[in-house]
Amino acid sequence: MQIKQAQVSRKEFIKDFVRLFKDEVDEVSNRGYQQFLLPPGVASLQEFLMKCNKCYDCISDCPNESIMVSHNINSIVNEYPVIIPQVTPCYLCEDFPCIDACKTGALTINNCNKPLGIIKIIEENCFAFQGHYCSSCINSCPKTGKAIYSDELGHPIINSEECDGCGICINVCPSEKPAIRILEERN
Ligand code: SF4
Ligand code: SF4
Ligand code: SF4
Numbered sequence: 001m002q003i004k005q006a007q008v009s010r011k012e013f014i015k016d017f018v019r020l021f022k023d024e025v026d027e028v029s030n031r032g033y034q035q036f037l038l039p040p041g042v043a044s045l046q047e048f049l050m051k052c053n054k055c056y057d058c059i060s061d062c063p064n065e066s067i068m069v070s071h072n073i074n075s076i077v078n079e080y081p082v083i084i085p086q087v088t089p090c091y092l093c094e095d096f097p098c099i100d101a102c103k104t105g106a107l108t109i110n111n112c113n114k115p116l117g118i119i120k121i122i123e124e125n126c127f128a129f130q131g132h133y134c135s136s137c138i139n140s141c142p143k144t145g146k147a148i149y150s151d152e153l154g155h156p157i158i159n160s161e162e163c164d165g166c167g168i169c170i171n172v173c174p175s176e177k178p179a180i181r182i183l184e185e186r187n
Helices: 002-031 045-051 057-061 097-101 136-140 168-172
Strands: 067-069 081-083 117-121 148-150 156-158 180-185
Touching: 057 067, 057 097, 117 156, 136 148, 136 168, 168 180
Parallel strands: none
Antiparallel strands: 067 081, 117 180, 148 156
């Protein structure tokens, strides 16, 4: 009985943290600070926090050095493995070595097709929307024409049905003020 109570309170504890984390993502997005994604194969943030034991095997096995340890003591994912697309995005390897490396069930192949996040263009910060020529995000997207395309005025438009949330477009965007943001973590 005691064990059950302990499990419930751990769940509640994580739930509260997840709520706090959502506020944090909103605040971070609004201020345009560095944003992050969770590695591929996560079912939900809550499950990830409960199952990840911070062994960092996913980090060691990522051939692109896309996953790193979060060092933000104010963040719910502090010391957890994350992807910071401004530094290195995820290249969504065909065989997902990060998932293969994870032995705790924090990352699973069943969830490898879920988008890593929901990505949005912030028009006021985007060169193309401000009348300048830029198509870096469109040109770099592995699913260009499907996940992101140019409208008749040359503005980048994201199709969230197709976007994998890999963050490659965020990585190449030359705008100093973040013009492409992660709206929502996988959850
Ligand atoms: S899918 Fe590939 S690039 Fe992306 S985090 Fe996993 S190992 Fe790294
Ligand atoms: S391999 Fe799995 S348990 Fe280990 S740090 Fe990565 S996500 Fe967490
Ligand atoms: S628009 Fe393309 S490059 Fe940008 S996150 Fe989506 S799939 Fe990745």
